[in-house]
Amino acid sequence: xxxxxxxxxxxxxxxxxxxxxxxxxxxxxxxxxxxxxxxxxxxxxxxxxxxxxxxxxxxxxxxxxxxxxxxxxxxxxxxxxxxxxxxxxxxxxxxxxxxxxxxxxxxxxxxxxxxxxxxxxxxxxxxxxxxxxxxxxxxxxxxxxxxxxxxxxxxxxxxxxxxxxxxxxxxxxxxxxxxxxxxxxxxxxxxxxxxxxx
Numbered sequence: 170x171x172x173x174x175x176x177x178x179x180x181x182x183x184x185x186x187x188x189x190x191x192x193x194x195x196x197x198x199x200x201x202x203x204x205x206x207x208x209x210x211x212x213x214x215x216x217x218x219x220x221x222x223x224x225x226x227x228x229x230x231x232x233x234x235x236x237x238x239x240x241x242x243x244x245x246x247x248x249x250x251x252x253x254x255x256x257x258x259x260x261x262x263x264x265x266x267x268x269x270x271x272x273x274x275x276x277x278x279x280x281x282x283x284x285x286x287x288x289x290x291x292x293x294x295x296x297x298x299x300x301x302x303x304x305x306x307x308x309x310x311x312x313x314x315x316x317x318x319x320x321x322x323x324x325x326x327x328x329x330x331x332x333x334x335x336x337x338x339x340x341x342x343x344x345x346x347x348x349x350x351x352x353x354x355x356x357x358x359x360x361x362x363x364x365x366x367x
Contacts, residue, residue, distance in 0.1 A: 196223050196356065201349050204342040210353065215248065216263040220325070220332050223353040224259060228252055246335065257338040257346065264331040275305040275324050278333070282322070286311050299357045302327035306354065308347070310340055319343035321350060327359040 200207040210223040231239070231249040239255060240246070246260030267274065275294070282289055290310045297304030304325035310317055317340035325332040336350050 196349065196352050203345045203349065208349070210349070213250070215261055215332065219263055219330055220327070220357060220359050222357045224250060225252060225257075228257075228259065231255065231258065257342075258336070260335045262333040264333055266326060266329050266331050271303060271305045271324060271326060274331070275307060275322075278322050278324065279307055282309060282311075282320075288312060295351075297323060297325060297351075297354045297357075299325065299327070299355055302357065302359060304354065304357075306351070308343075316340065319346070321347070323354055325354070325357060327357075330359075332357075 194201055196210040200209045202208075209226045211226045212221050213224040213228075214221050228250040231251040235251075235255055236245060236249050239258070240249070240260070246262055248261040249258055250260075251258045279291065279294075283291070288311070292308050292310065294305070294307035297306060302325055304323055306321055306323040308319070308321045310319055312318070319338050319340045319342070321336045323332075323334050323336075325334075336346070338346050
């Protein structure tokens with residue numbers, strides 16, 4: 170009987186490993202293994218009641234001094250959420266909606282990246298299918314003084330507003346972050362009630 174219990178435990182562990190490797194997990198209920206740590210996601214309000222998004226619970230607003238060093242442009246995101254050590258970051262801008270299509274707007278974002286850093290390597294792009302909203306994203310690699318950085322920029326339209334955002338991390342961890350970030354973008358919500366905000 171003991172042997173059967175061990176076999177069951179092995180099967181459960183193998184199933185969990187398969188689900189994690191295939192990106193089959195629920196951000197709301199499960200801890201996700203990312204770069205050697207277990208990450209739990211929770212709802213985080215963005216710009217008051219404009220949007221809310223599932224983000225790592227251990228992320229906090231980046232201190233202003235760190236933001237000035239990490240994002241030297243005066244156009245840095247007004248809301249930057251980061252993990253310890255500032256190695257993984259989400260940055261957000263809330264914009265008034267424009268008449269242009271999302272394809273045109275995301276193409277402008279892509280061109281701006283290439284104009285300012287022509288050595289940038291763009292990899293993939295896609296559609297964000299969040300309930301009641303539409304979005305686009307693209308990912309790229311760029312270079313800092315001492316390493317390569319993975320970036321994903323995204324644009325989501327909802328409620329007459331545009332949420333422009335970015336995620337970045339060290340290139341060596343991008344494959345572990347990409348799926349959870351895309352899953353979080355697909356669950357983004359707009360117009361949250363004040364009593365539900367974190």
